[in-house]
Amino acid sequence: MELRQLGRTGLRVSPLGLGTMTWGxxxxxxxAAEQLRDFVDAGGNLVDTAASYGGGDSESMIGSILSGKVDRxxxxxxxxxxxxxxADGNAVDASRGAxxxxxxxxLERLGTDHVDLFLVHTPDPRTPFxxxxxxxRLAVTTGRARYVGLSNHPGWAAARAAASLDAHGDVGLAAVELEYSLLQRGIERDVVPAATEMGFGVLAWSPLGRGVLTGKYRSSLPADSRGASSHLAGFVQPYLDGESSGIVEAVATAANGLGRAPLDVALAWLxxxxxxxxxxxxxxTPAQLRASLAACDLELPDAVHxxxxDVSALPLGYPERW
Incomplete structure (x- = not known):
């Protein structure tokens, strides 16, 4: 994989990042160890996790793997x-102390003294921005993080963060991480224009439309899929509708014409x-990851792109179009 610059920073990341939400x-x-070894061997370097994934189990598993099986x-x-x-479930808290x-x-679970990118997971309306x-800023100036950013925040918040961090010194906004795929193009309304203008990079989570763009749900609900699991069925369900199915069929048609898998086409487009x-x-599973890694070499013909x-276009209106 050829590394890409993350926004206007000096950090260079692989075009595919390794998500670890299911680890643990x-x-x-x-x-997990096999996935990480395969990922690194393929030229990947960006490993994405969160304190809330598995109640910290994802980070602990990464730390264990990095302690001997993969070089940090x-x-x-x-x-x-x-x-x-x-005790009442998950709560949003983006206060300084939290x-x-x-x-x-x-850092303790990961077994390291710093992370390369630290993100605020979701907006917190109760804490002053x-x-x-x-x-x-403190995460960077104290050496705990090399770069910082936001996740799941709207464009106005990302733009405000970029301007505020720039105004206070050398700690800029490196990236935003949001859902982005052929089935979810909402960030094109304001986040992507803000990123282009302000110079931060975009990390796309769920680039395969929560797995739906692989085509696995076209005719049935596989028993071993996320859509059939007790804890992830609600995550997949929003994209098992008629509007999404038209996009999935278009991806499958393009893939058939190119002699590739629908997964390849969906990732190449993004x-x-x-x-x-x-x-x-x-x-x-490692097999699922290897399928994604194999998609990196596909460049879509302009006509397909x-x-x-066109088939997945956002219904834009005022003020996006004026």
Whole structure:
């Protein structure tokens, strides 16, 4: 894989990132270690996790693998904070104390003294945004993180964060991480234009439309799929509708014409989108990851790219179009 610049930073990331949301729950350490070795061997370097994934089990598993099976110097670690577990379930908390405490706990689980990219996982309407941003500055100035960014935040928040961090010194906004695929192009309304203007990179999570763009759900609900699992069925369900099925069929038609898998076409389309630095692919098994890694060599013909643009186009109106 040829590394890409993350926004206007000096950090260079692989076009495919390794997502670890299922590690410690659906993926055991043996399969996780094989995935990470295959990923690094293929030229990948960006490993994406979060304090909330598996209640910290994902980070602990990564730390265990990096302690002997994969060299820490071969990977860039990205983790997220801002969602904490309480007796009543998960709670959003992006206060300074919560973010820094979470980061310290993540570093301990990961077995490292710093992460390469630290993100605020989700907006917190109860915490002043300036306080949240102050935690990001402290994460960098204290050496806990090399770069910082936001996840699942709207374009106005990312633009404000970029301007505020730039105004306070050398700690800029390196990246935003949001859902982006042929089935979810909402970030093109404001986040992508903000990234282009302000110079931060875009990391795309769920680039395969929560697995739906692989075509596995075209005719049935596979028993071993996320859509049939007790804890992820609700995550997949929004894209098992008529509107999405038309896009999935278009991807399958293009894939058939190119002699490739639908997964290849969906990833190739996304990796050619403006501003995208990396697409985060989450695989339950090593075989699933290898299928994604094999897609990196595909460059879509212009006609195919334009056709997929058209079939999945956003219904834009005022003020996007004026």
């Amino acid at each position: 729950r659906d993926t055991d350490e043996i399969d 110097r071969d990977v860039l670690l990205c983790t997220k904070a801002g969602i904490r577990t309480t 973010l820094l405490d979470s980061l310290d706990a993540s 300036a306080e949240t941003l102050s935690a990001l 990796l050619e989108r403006p501003g995208v630095s990396s697409a985060i692919v989450g695989a339950r 334009y056709a997929l643009d």
